[in-house]
Amino acid sequence: MLPDISQKVLTQQLRELEDDGIIDRQVLGDRAPFKVVYSLTETGRSLGKILLQMSLWGEQRANELPNVEIENDHAGFNHLLETL
Template sequence: MYSIDDKQFPCSTSLTMKYIGGKWKAVILIHLIEKKRYSELRKECKVITERTLSLQLKEMEEDGLIIRTVYASKPPLRVDYELTEFGRTLIPLLLSIAEWGKQTAKSNKKITVME
């Protein structure tokens, strides 16, 4: 059993999913393997609504997975996101998930690969 802020997790898998679970967190995190400006991330994740992207980024920042850096320059405002050291520990997992998806797409005739 694991606990964070009085929330209990029955196993290590449920604890892991607290950080990367949901429809978009893993997608966003894999795009942040390299530091990105918000506008770059937005273009790469265009299927995610702006509101959802912002909420997921905020959650992952609160969880200590990413760092948000705001540059006080003349408009337009520049905001960068990057993985923390803690967040970088997820890279092997994220790459494995991506590879599994590629292999599944190749082997499953029901899946259409669209470029």
């Protein structure tokens, strides 16, 4: 779970991503406690290269600003791009 986000906000964001066709939601099990698994759709996977480029662009702009430090190794993006 993401520590800096409430359960309500996380659920809302996941529902919006599902409604937009970016992720699929699968409920596993026939009784509580259920396990919910999310995965990227083809549309979601197609956003990988775009999001990486946007992240790199943002880092370049941030480096032009005084007193701004960016730490990002792009590990999540790299993993996504490997699956494309």
